[in-house]
Amino acid sequence: MADFDVPKLEDYLIVPEPRDKVTNHLAPFLAKPPHQSDLGFPEELVDNWKDVAIAKMGDLLGKYRSLQVFLDICVHCGACTDKCHYFLGTTDAKNMPVARQELLRKVYRRYFTFAGKYFPKLVGAVDLTEEVLDDWYSYFHQCSQCRRCSVFCPYGIDTAEISMAAREIMDAVGKGQKYCNEIIAKVFKIGNNLGLPEPALADTLEGLEEDIEDDTGVKVRLPLDEKGADILLITPSADFFAEPHVDGLMGYAKVFHEAGVSWTLSSKASEAANFGMFIGSYENMRKLALRIREAAIDLGVKRIVFGECGHAWRVAYSFLNTLAGPFDFLDQNYPIPQHICEFTYDLIKQDRLRFNKEENDHMTVTFHDSCNVARGAGMGGYEGGQFEIPRAVIRAACNNYYDMDDDTIHDATFCCGGGGGLLTDDLMEIRVKGAMPRMQALKKVTEEHGVTNLAAICAICKSQFAKTLPYFGFRMDQIVSVHQLVSNALVMKGSEQEAELDGSAEEAGEAETA
Amino acid sequence: MSLVSTLYVGLFYAATVILVVGLAMRIKKYAQTPAPLIIPTMPAPRTETGVAMRMLREVAFFESLFRSNKWIWLFGVMFHFGMLLVLLRHLRYFTEPVWFWVNWVQPFGRYAAFAMLAGLLGLWARRFLVARVRYISTPSDHLMLALLVGIAMTGIGMSFLVHTDIISVKAFFLGLMRFSPQPLPGDPLLLVHLGLVATLMIIFPISKLLHAPGVFFSPTRNQTDSSREQRHIADWAKALEAGER
Secondary structure, three states: OOOOOOOOOOOOOOOOOOEOOOOOOOOOOEOOHHHHHHOOOOOOOOOOHHHHHHHHHHHHHHHOHHHHHHHHHOOOOOOOOOOOHHHHHHOEHHHOHHHHHHHHHHHHHHHHOHHHHHOHHHHOOOOOOHHHHHHHHHHOOOOOOOOHHHHHOOOOOOHHHHHHHHHHHHHHHOOOEHHHHHHHHHHHHHOOOOOOOHHHHHHHHHHHHHHHHHHHOOOOOOOEOOOOOOEEEEOOHHHHOOOOHHHHHHHHHHHHHHHOOOEEEOOOOOOOOOOOOOOOOHHHHHHHHHHHHHHHHHHOOOEEEEOOOHHHHHHHHHHHHHHHOOOOOOOOOOOOOEEHHHHHHHHHHOOOOOEOHHHHOOOOEEEOOOHHHHHHOOEOOEOOHHHHHHHHHHHHHOOOEOOOOHHHOHHHOOOOOOOOOOOOHHHHHHHHHHHHHHHHHHHHHHHHHOOOEEEEOOHHHHHHHHHHHHHHOOOHHHEEEHHHHHHHHEOOOOOHHHHHHHOOHHHHHHHHHO | OOHHHHHHHHHHHHHHHHHHHHHHHHHHHHHHOOOOOOOOOOOOOOOHHHHHHHHHHHHHHOHHHHHHOHHHHHHHHHHHHHHHHHHHHHHHHOOOOOOHHHHHHHHHHHHHHHHHHHHHHHHHHHHHHOHHHHHHOOHHHHHHHHHHHHHHHHHHHHHHOOOOOHHHHHHHHHHHHOOOOOOOOOOHHHHHHHHHHHHHHHHHHHOHHHHHHHHHHOHHHHOOOOOOOOOOOOHHHHHHHOOOO
């Protein structure tokens, strides 16, 4: 099915010997002039691109301590060399985190350090050439900014920071990536990544309301632009139609319904994703984040809740307050913003949700920690909440649950292979190869514990797995949303499921008060 | 005073100035460069105390390195903590009277030099034997190890094989510190040892040795997980907001 070699899943993860120029030819489509100009970048490679690139690098070095420190302090110890899923899947030496960083670092050295200016050969410093720029374009788009290397680095050097800076430099010289830049402009113009206009969105939500009523007999609402609602839900636009995302969205709606809160989506901020982070652009990330603030003010909500989306949750949890705060107009008794898993988990703890776990008995589930949630954000207000809370939600809804191997979960989780702006068909080969380590771990729990399904709380992970699972002999529908499991098992008051469980309507009434 | 002594006086004054001023400038740069976004590698401590503990575990036990690679960790610990003991032992050549605890360190410090050397050789061997590490090694990585191995071997040589006139060496360094230069013994081992040490001091602020001060400024390790509770806006980012709200 593929015109490239799909990595074979062995019994355990093998660290390959590094090879040269295996995937240097894999690069995403270039942004077209309008994609560039929409974001304020030059339309095509500018004539004096070398000067512009070096000037931009200098500008970023002064703005980001991370970049300055990380470019200086790597000792080439090699601790990170076997940690990147793209290296493990492609064997390309430049996909070792340190080697990827060196692509930028060797230019930094040449233009910004004493040793690199006067002894370039000795310290591995090179001039910025077209060849170097091409390598940047290939290899900084073979990094999903998942931060796994940063966990294992003795100094915490984070390749994500380096690749963000590199992409920002490339945008500044007019060599941007089509996928990210086109999508960001779409959000500015229409409100979401998919370019779904308000009427289509309203129509979709109406359809989902009908689906839920058909399934359960309960009128669960999915409101849009409702002023005065308590909660504004910000969710990735994939939740509106993609599988299995949409099943998750129906899950959130049912949970809100059961909690008895009023909530709404916004057509203005109908997108949780913030690709501004992927291209390293503070300005674009900030503009995207401000839509959420504006929507919250316009609609007069008291709380903001985020749906299942990995990098969106990193931006929300770690950056939103800084980018678009202060949120002093929201109810301070709740986390700002709150994750849908935190919301559901609170209800579970208060025993306010009733589950019939048998509804999920046809599945044995494992949980894929999404990189941006695991290593870029938190949950629950305590260290490690982002690992426990989604699992607690799954366990509340499922009888059969097993974790994958320890070195592939929690903060050591393997990226799905499609994050960081790589979720585009023109990068399919790198996506499939990068998925290998996760597929390896999945294969192991499949064989040892009969795991049938992989649950995730990230729109990118879900889309990526739906596409890549079949390459490794799995089925595309083995990836499920966490709130899809919730949706399956949730027994809403007054639903057909409740009546079925309790026999009669009268008994159902008793169960409610129990 | 001999020409060699005079040269070494100049060398050590120059090396000290370069090391101190160079490091101070670099540290100032790290401290003054803003960190506009909160990017600790999560899960991260939620308090300043927690961050201090995380940093302590990182620099005292090489916690992250232990998770990632036991061999690098082992050689790294042998080298760094061997060197620490050796350095502490060397305080006796710079203090009069010698601090009491430096006397306690003395016997351990002598043998720690072997741990330091073994760690260095282990790290160096990896640069040849492990293909991934071989790929990322630059000439300067090898030279840096050669320099440190040279320092350790000449030091061990003087400790255990060809003793130098250590009383005079101490007089030389005390003289430097009191700005009244004294002659240095002309033993070849000593001159090589001190020459390499001065070289190390000079390249420290312009090389990867900056990892020593740099690790304390690493945002992924030194930030608290407090972004939902607190805004952390950098001055240059504030400028974007000006006039908007």
